[in-house]
Amino acid sequence: MTETIDVGLTTGAPPPLGRVVATERKPNTPHEFHFWTALDSPVGIGTIVRVEGDQPVNGQIPQIYGIVVEGFSYTDLATPLHDVLGHDGTPGGASLAATHRAEIRLYTAAVLRQMPEEPLQPVPMGRVYLAADDDVAVALRMDGYLRGDNRTGIPVGVYRAGGTDAPIYLDADFLIGPEAAHLNITGVSGLATKTSAIEWILASIFAHFPEKKGSVAALCFNVKGPDLCFLDQPGKIDEADKALYEKCGVPAEPFENVQYFAPYKPDGFSLNTLRSNEQLLGNVSSLTWGLREVLQYAEVLLNKDDVDAKADALIDFIRERIVDRDFTDPLLGNKSYRVRSFADLEQWFKDVLSAMENRGNEGWRTHHVATIRKVRNRLSNISTRCAGLVTDDGGVSDLPFGSFQDRTVYVIDVASLEEDAQDLIFARVVTKLREHLEKRDLGVNHVIVFVDELNKYAPTDGQDTYVRKMLLDLAERGRYLGLVLFSAQQFRSQVHRRVVGNSGTALYGRMDADELATPGYSVLSPAVKTKLATLEKGQLMVRHPHFTQPIFVRFPRPAIMRGRDGAEQYPQAVDIELDAAVLRSLRTLDPSLTLGWLRDAIGIRDDEEVIRARNATLRERPADVKKFFQSQLRPAAVTHTPVRPLAPAVRSSPADDPYGF
Amino acid sequence: MLAMSAIQPSSPTHADASFRAAVRLLASLMPDAPIATGSEPPLESLAQATEPPRTVEAILIEDAAMRAHRVFEPPVAQFAAFLDGTQASRTLYSCDDGTPIVHGTAAAVIRERRNKRLYTRRHVVAHRLYANRRRVPGWLWARLAESGMELRDTAEEEGGDGSHPFASRDAAIHRLQRDREQAEHALAEEWCRHDDRPILIDGGISGVDTVARSSCAVGVIKSHRTLYAEGDALVKIFALRRGERSSVFRVASEWRTPVASWYLRLRDRAGTDPMWGLVRVEVAHPERVDEGAIGARADEVSRWILAEATPVSLPDGRWDKMVYGVRDCEEFLRAVL
Numbered sequence: 001m002t003e004t005i006d007v008g009l010t011t012g013a014p015p016p017l018g019r020v021v022a023t024e025r026k027p028n029t030p031h032e033f034h035f036w037t038a039l040d041s042p043v044g045i046g047t048i049v050r051v052e053g054d055q056p057v058n059g060q061i062p063q064i065y066g067i068v069v070e071g072f073s074y075t076d077l078a079t080p081l082h083d084v085l086g087h088d089g090t091p092g093g094a095s096l097a098a099t100h101r102a103e104i105r106l107y108t109a110a111v112l113r114q115m116p117e118e119p120l121q122p123v124p125m126g127r128v129y130l131a132a133d134d135d136v137a138v139a140l141r142m143d144g145y146l147r148g149d150n151r152t153g154i155p156v157g158v159y160r161a162g163g164t165d166a167p168i169y170l171d172a173d174f175l176i177g178p179e180a181a182h183l184n185i186t187g188v189s190g191l192a193t194k195t196s197a198i199e200w201i202l203a204s205i206f207a208h209f210p211e212k213k214g215s216v217a218a219l220c221f222n223v224k225g226p227d228l229c230f231l232d233q234p235g236k237i238d239e240a241d242k243a244l245y246e247k248c249g250v251p252a253e254p255f256e257n258v259q260y261f262a263p264y265k266p267d268g269f270s271l272n273t274l275r276s277n278e279q280l281l282g283n284v285s286s287l288t289w290g291l292r293e294v295l296q297y298a299e300v301l302l303n304k305d306d307v308d309a310k311a312d313a314l315i316d317f318i319r320e321r322i323v324d325r326d327f328t329d330p331l332l333g334n335k336s337y338r339v340r341s342f343a344d345l346e347q348w349f350k351d352v353l354s355a356m357e358n359r360g361n362e363g364w365r366t367h368h369v370a371t372i373r374k375v376r377n378r379l380s381n382i383s384t385r386c387a388g389l390v391t392d393d394g395g396v397s398d399l400p401f402g403s404f405q406d407r408t409v410y411v412i413d414v415a416s417l418e419e420d421a422q423d424l425i426f427a428r429v430v431t432k433l434r435e436h437l438e439k440r441d442l443g444v445n446h447v448i449v450f451v452d453e454l455n456k457y458a459p460t461d462g463q464d465t466y467v468r469k470m471l472l473d474l475a476e477r478g479r480y481l482g483l484v485l486f487s488a489q490q491f492r493s494q495v496h497r498r499v500v501g502n503s504g505t506a507l508y509g510r511m512d513a514d515e516l517a518t519p520g521y522s523v524l525s526p527a528v529k530t531k532l533a534t535l536e537k538g539q540l541m542v543r544h545p546h547f548t549q550p551i552f553v554r555f556p557r558p559a560i561m562r563g564r565d566g567a568e569q570y571p572q573a574v575d576i577e578l579d580a581a582v583l584r585s586l587r588t589l590d591p592s593l594t595l596g597w598l599r600d601a602i603g604i605r606d607d608e609e610v611i612r613a614r615n616a617t618l619r620e621r622p623a624d625v626k627k628f629f630q631s632q633l634r635p636a637a638v639t640h641t642p643v644r645p646l647a648p649a650v651r652s653s654p655a656d657d658p659y660g661f
Numbered sequence: 662m663l664a665m666s667a668i669q670p671s672s673p674t675h676a677d678a679s680f681r682a683a684v685r686l687l688a689s690l691m692p693d694a695p696i697a698t699g700s701e702p703p704l705e706s707l708a709q710a711t712e713p714p715r716t717v718e719a720i721l722i723e724d725a726a727m728r729a730h731r732v733f734e735p736p737v738a739q740f741a742a743f744l745d746g747t748q749a750s751r752t753l754y755s756c757d758d759g760t761p762i763v764h765g766t767a768a769a770v771i772r773e774r775r776n777k778r779l780y781t782r783r784h785v786v787a788h789r790l791y792a793n794r795r796r797v798p799g800w801l802w803a804r805l806a807e808s809g810m811e812l813r814d815t816a817e818e819e820g821g822d823g824s825h826p827f828a829s830r831d832a833a834i835h836r837l838q839r840d841r842e843q844a845e846h847a848l849a850e851e852w853c854r855h856d857d858r859p860i861l862i863d864g865g866i867s868g869v870d871t872v873a874r875s876s877c878a879v880g881v882i883k884s885h886r887t888l889y890a891e892g893d894a895l896v897k898i899f900a901l902r903r904g905e906r907s908s909v910f911r912v913a914s915e916w917r918t919p920v921a922s923w924y925l926r927l928r929d930r931a932g933t934d935p936m937w938g939l940v941r942v943e944v945a946h947p948e949r950v951d952e953g954a955i956g957a958r959a960d961e962v963s964r965w966i967l968a969e970a971t972p973v974s975l976p977d978g979r980w981d982k983m984v985y986g987v988r989d990c991e992e993f994l995r996a997v998l
Contacts, residue, residue, distance in 0.1 A: 039778075076992060078976035086973035097971040098738030099985050100777045102992060 017041045017162075018107070018128035020051055031111045033066060033123035036104055042162035043068055043107060045527045046541075046552035048131040048139055053124040060116055064123050065131065065139030066109030067549045069525040075101040108525070110549045112139040136166040141546040145171045152213070155204050155248035156507075156542055157553030167248050168553045170505055172209055174545045176216065176446050180504030181479030184454070186492040187509025191537050194488040195227045197507055198450055199558035200250075201486075205448070206407045207250045214445030214482075215406035219399075219433065221426060222413045223452045229275040230566030231409055232258040232283065237557050244556035254560040257408040261287040261399060263389035263417065263425075268611050269581040270573070272388055273413040274563075277570035281588050286397045286618065287389065287412060291342050293398070293428065294382055294390050295319050300427045300466045301385070301420050302378050310371045315379075317367070322348065331355045331364060342383040342392045349376040386421040392608075397619055401432050404443035423467050426457070430470055430483075437481040446482040449474070454489040458496045468496065475502040493518040508532055508541040508550075524550070578607055582614045589617070590625040601630050609633060678788035678810050680751060683764045686808050687754050690801065697753050697764075704750040704763065704834055712886045719889040719910035722921060722947075723955045727894035729905045732925075732960050736968035740879070741858035742773040742782060743986030746845035747994040748837050752830065753790070759826035760796035762805075765789055765813075765837035768994045769844035771852060771860070772986060779989045783851070785844050786997055789813050791833035796824070813840070842868060853878055859965065863987045865912075866920060866943050873918035873945060879962055880920070880943035883982040885936050889922065899935035901926040906963045909955050911946060919946045921955065925963050927970045928981050938981040942966060 018037035022028040033051065037043050045068055053062035077083055087093035114120060115138070129135075136159055137143045145152045146169060153169030160166075174180040183201070187193045202218050209216050222228040234254050237245075245252040260283055262273035270276070275284055298315055299307070307315065321327060322345075327337040332351055339345050353372060356364055363369065383390045399410060412429065414422045430449060436442035451457060451471070458471040474485050475498060487503070489495050493515060500506070511532040515521070521529060528550065532541060538557065541550045561569070573584070583598045602610050613632035622628035680699060687696050721727065746769035752761040770784035794802055794814040806812055819832035845862070846869040852860050853875035866880035867873045889910055890898050898907050906925045913919035920943045928938030944962055947955060969984035977988050 076988075082973065082975035086971055086975065093971065097985075098740075098777065098968045099774060099779060099972065099989070101972050101985070102779070102989055 014129065016052075016127035016129050017043060018049070020123060020125045020128060021106070022123075022125065028123040030114070030120045030122055032108060033064070033111065034106060034108050035128045036106050037128070039103060039105055041105065042130065043071075043105070044161070045069065045071060045531045047161040048112065048136055048159065048164075048551075049109060050129045050131050050135045050139070051123060051126045052129065053126040055124060057119070057121065058116065062121075062124060062126075063115040064126075065112040065114075065135060066123075067112055067139075067551065068107045069110045069549070070108035070527045072106040072108075073104065074106075075103045077101065112548050113141065130162045130164060131166075132164055133166040136164065136168070140168065140551065142169050142171075144546070145169070145173070152210055154201070154208050155250060156201060156544075157540060157555035158244055158247050159551060159553050165247065168542065168551060170542075170544050171546055172205075172213060174504050176205070176209065176213070176448070176484050177479035177482060180545050182475055182485045182503040183487070183505040183507065184492070184495075184500050184503035185486075185488045185507040185509065185540075186490065186511070186515075187507075187535075188512050189490050191510055193509030193535075193537060193540070194452070195563075196538075196558050197509065197540055197555060198486055198488060199228075199231065199560060200555045202409065202448065202450075203255065203558065204248065204250050206255070209446075215443075216446040216448065217404045217406065217408045217410065217444045218448040218450060218486075219410045219412070219429065220450040221422075221452070222411055222415050223422070224415050226274040226415075226563035226567045227452075228411050229260070229273065229413065229563055230280075230561035230570070231255045231411065233280075233561035233566060233570075235557070235559055235561040235565065237559050241556035241559075244554065245559070248556075252556070252559040255409050257405060258283060258411060259400075259408060260284040260411045260413060262413040263287045263386075263421065265416075265575075266387035267575075267578075268388065268391070268607070269578050269585075269614070270575055272416045274415070274567055274572050275413065275570070276573040278573060278584060278587075280570055281584065284588075286585070286615070287399070287425070288391050288397045288615065289389060289428070290391055290396050291340065291345055292323055293396060294386070294424065295323060295379075297424055297427050297431070297466075298379070298382070300423050301382055307378070310368065311375050311378075314367050314371055314375045317365070318345070318375075318379075329365075331359070331361075342380065342390070346376075346380055349380075385418060386424060389417065389421045389425065391615070397615060399429060399432070400443070401436050402441055402443055404447065406444055423465070426451070426467055427470055430474060434474075434478075434481060434483055437483055444482075446484060448484045448486050450486040450488075452488045454487040454499065455491055455494040456489075458487075458499045460494055460496055472496065472498050475499045491515050493520050504545050506543040508535075508543075509539070510535040578610060582610060585614055585618060586625055586629065589621060593625065597626065601626075602633065605633055680753075680764050680766070680788070683753055683788070683790065683810065686805070686810070687762075690804055691754070694754060697751055699751075701751050704752065704830060705748065714886050714888075716888045716891045716895065718891050719894060720913075721908050721910045722950050723909035723923075723952050723959070727890055727897045727908050727910075729897060729901050729907065730956065730960070732904050732906060732963045732967065734960065734964050736964050736970070738968040739859050739965040740774065740861045740969065740986065741856070742771050742852065742860045743779070743863070743984070743990050744769065744771045744845060744849055744852070744860055745863040745987050745990035745994070746770075746841045747991060747998070748841040749998055750791070750834060750837050755826065756797055756801075758796060758824065759829075760793055760824075761826055761830050761833065762797065763791040763830065763833035763837075765791050765833065765840070766998055767837055767841035767844050768998055769841065769848050770990050770993050771848050772990050772993060774986065779986060781993060783848055784993070784997065785848065787811075787840065787844065789837075789840065791815050791836055793819055793829050793832065796829070813837075846872065849878060861966070861969065861984065861986055863990065865917075866945075867912065867914070867917035870918045873920050876945055878945070879965070881966060881984065881987075882941040882943065883979055885939070885941070889941070890924075898924045898939070901939065903927070903929040903938065904967060906942075906959055909959050912943065920944065921946045921959075923959050923963075925966060927967065931981075936982075940966070940982050 018035040020033055020035045026034055047068045049066055051064040131139060152172040154172050154175055155167050156170050157168055158165055159168050185194050185197055220228050232254050242252055260275055262271045264286055265272045322339050332355055337348050339348050356369055383392050414425055433447050458468045478485060492500055513533050516529045538554055541552050543550045579598050583593060583595050586593050613629055616632045617629045684696055748767045750763050750765040753764045754762045766788050768786040771782040772779040773782040789811045791813045793816050795816055813836050815832040815836050818835045819828055849862055849872045850869055853872050857877050859877050859879060862878055862880045864880055865882055866878045872878045903926050907923045909921050909923045911919055912922045922941055922943045924939055924941050926938050930937045972985050974980040974983040974985050974988035977983055
């Protein structure tokens with residue numbers, strides 16, 4: 001009897017797209033397997049597949065989930081020379097061939113998960129299917145945190161392959177804490193990937209962070225350009241983006257609650273931010289600190305070469321005994337000092353040094369005159385180096401520590417500041433956040449701190465700065481407090497390994513080939529590296545504690561105005577006169593104020609006094625702005641026009657003197 | 662019962678008759694006997710070609726004398742499918758008197774071309790045991806038959822009373838060869854019955870009447886143990902250049918259906934081999950001999966075959982004569998055997 005067999009596909013069940021293969025030279029292991037597909041299959045690097053074994057193990061057909069990490073293609077040619085000979089060295093002749101050579105698409109996949117998980121065996125031969133939505137959830141162990149009331153999933157994007165369009169969720173317990181925390185994103189500049197991804201994820205967190213886990217706010221440092229200056233303004237997104245938002249269940253809207261903070265320019269009255277357009281000033285506050293705020297972080301601004309043990313001791317003395325305390329000293333006579341500002345401190349230094357000079361003393365209270373002069377020089381310098389942020393007069397306008405709001409973004413624009421001022425702001429703000437979170441009185445339970453250009457603030461090499469120490473501390477201990485670091489940089493390899501190493505979640509945008517060649521990426525296959533080097537805008541590779549392998553996702557363009565668009569639509573206010581600047585500030589409290597009233601109010605008072613009055617008004621936010629502002633100005637002296645008495649004539653002339661003599 | 666294997670899982674009702682299954686069976690029947698391990702070379706590689714080389718004077722049905730014809734029109738790919746078969750055999754066990762029990766596999770496949778890619782249309786794989794029943798112990802023959810394996814008695818092929826083991830081995834190979842041809846013929850017949858698109862068959866087509874008379878079957882013969890020309894005619898054939906064909910002649914024998922045939926040079930002659938790139942083509946013999954029509958048909962089919970010269974069948978050693986579709990069939994069969 002002779003039989004022939006039809007070879008065709010059976011109908012009904014979804015057809016497999018591949019089949020597992022293994023040879024002695026290329027065997028399968030518990031963590032890796034190989035499969036082939038048809039030439040037109042939708043499989044590519046990053047595709048998630050499911051293998052269905054042929055033989056049951058412990059009564060259960062094994063299901064293995066894997067992600068494609070490498071691909072191979074070859075024909076039955078033994079050597080390329082055969083193809084050359086076959087076409088007489090004419091490449092164009094190949095298209096005339098009646099038949100295409102037998103060709104293979106062979107893929108290597110890394111195992112994401114095996115079901116059952118025990119016994120852990122090499123991947124068996126079996127059929128390979130494209131992972132459906134449910135498969136993706138199982139493969140990435142998302143099923144553990146997407147169930148019922150304990151759902152803690154935060155959408156990070158959509159995995160797309162073939163017909164599968166599955167949202168990928170991060171586990172809030174591993175993103176915001178307490179199990180793990182922190183997120184780091186890396187990628188080349190100029191593709192708007194890093195900032196966009198952070199904006200998207202913040203929106204996703206605000207939409208999905210479980211209520212029962214408490215409140216969450218974000219604090220972003222805008223370190224360059226107008227990137228984060230228009231988070232509350234709607235931006236343009238297309239239909240594809242809207243579909244992604246819908247798929248992830250995140251509203252395609254700008255952030256509802258955003259508060260901006262920026263120091264003044266050195267002139268002391270113009271806000272040093274690209275968000276200075278009058279139409280947007282409603283939620284922009286100044287950020288100014290006085291002596292007390294700064295002195296606590298003096299070591300941020302004073303490097304170790306400047307401040308030796310002696311100088312450090314004097315600074316401690318000033319901090320503990322002078323600032324905000326009534327201070328008297330026999331050297332200074334009966335004069336009592338209460339130092340509240342840099343101006344007060346400068347006066348105090350002058351008096352101390354003058355008194356020492358008069359008495360011919362080399363030292364005062366164990367401090368040598370040279371040390372005093374050096375500390376005076378360095379501290380006085382701070383208000384100059386950080387002009388606009390640090391005020392001489394001690395005026396303070398700070399973040400609302402203690403009353404942070406849930407689902408609110410606080411942006412501090414430090415883009416135009418000198419490095420010292422940036423460091424000071426970062427150090428003080430993060431320290432204050434930590435202090436308040438420790439005391440549980442910040443106003444929210446969790447704060448996400450976003451820092452861009454991390455390779456500048458926490459570099460692998462270079463001196464151990466105060467800011468780097470803070471970032472390390474934040475990365476290593478922040479999650480216990482609810483203080484979470486979201487960081488970004490162009491070159492991950494140049495960031496301190498303890499900072500990136502402590503980031504539970506890592507995102508990668510398009511990468512530079514040189515960066516990919518560094519040892520930190522050696523765990524990635526060449527194909528994955530190639531994909532990383534050619535990622536489109538809106539694509540990310542995600543590593544997360546629950547995912548045993550990196551996953552590629554798409555995320556939508558943030559539904560907020562891009563920095564560049566915002567800068568065009570809301571151009572930065574031009575530098576203006578003091579009165580106009582003060583009016584602009586005060587109008588945020590009382591829009592009815594007029595320039596005429598302000599000019600009458602300030603009259604000929606000097607700039608410092610006017611600025612001090614403005615700062616006090618902004619700080620107090622009184623109901624009657626006019627009255628309060630005027631009350632902050634010293635009473636004007638009554639001005640009298642001097643009446644010049646007529647000088648008596650030297651000699652009066654007779655009334656009848658016709659010549660006037 | 663004929664045991665089958667294919668890409669789809671085998672039906673559980675079919676006995677596993679693969680070489681390994683046969684080894685296991687014999688080992689269970691004779692635990693202490695020396696059974697093949699699988700590392701032995703196939704018998705086909707040991708057997709010598711038995712057909713003696715010869716020349717046969719051709720009966721021309723085109724031209725008065727053998728001559729070269731230039732195929733002027735450009736090659737055109739017209740074959741919808743390719744058919745080829747293969748066989749493989751190994752000695753499983755040698756009885757006490759040296760009589761071999763041979764495991765043989767015959768297979769054939771039709772690979773259909775769709776959008777320049779080749780896909781399996783139909784294939785058949787048959788595993789059998791070949792032995793001279795008179796020389797195999799009766800109990801063993803009976804137990805093998807009970808196992809569900811198909812047995813072929815090679816006594817007829819072996820003939821006589823000679824007891825040389827090689828004679829038994831050659832008889833098994835010949836019987837397997839017939840099985841392979843039958844598999845090929847079955848597939849070719851089925852194609853010709855149900856399809857009218859041209860199919861290129863590796864080898865002659867005269868063995869089956871249906872195929873030999875079909876207008877869609879084209880046989881391409883690579884081996885030239887028999888040359889259908891003598892004297893000047895042979896010189897003319899050897900002198901063919903690339904893209905040239907010989908005059909058409911008739912190939913007929915007592916047991917085969919007559920077919921029309923001609924020689925075609927696929928590639929320029931290289932080196933000392935006069936048959937380099939030379940193939941013989943067989944098509945159905947016309948009902949009525951019309952010289953003009955015969956020539957036109959030969960030109961047409963030659964154009965089809967010349968179109969199959971690329972891609973070359975490298976790294977196969979016969980690449981000068983083998984069209985790629987046939988190599989693809991062989992690769993497929995090698996994979997499934």
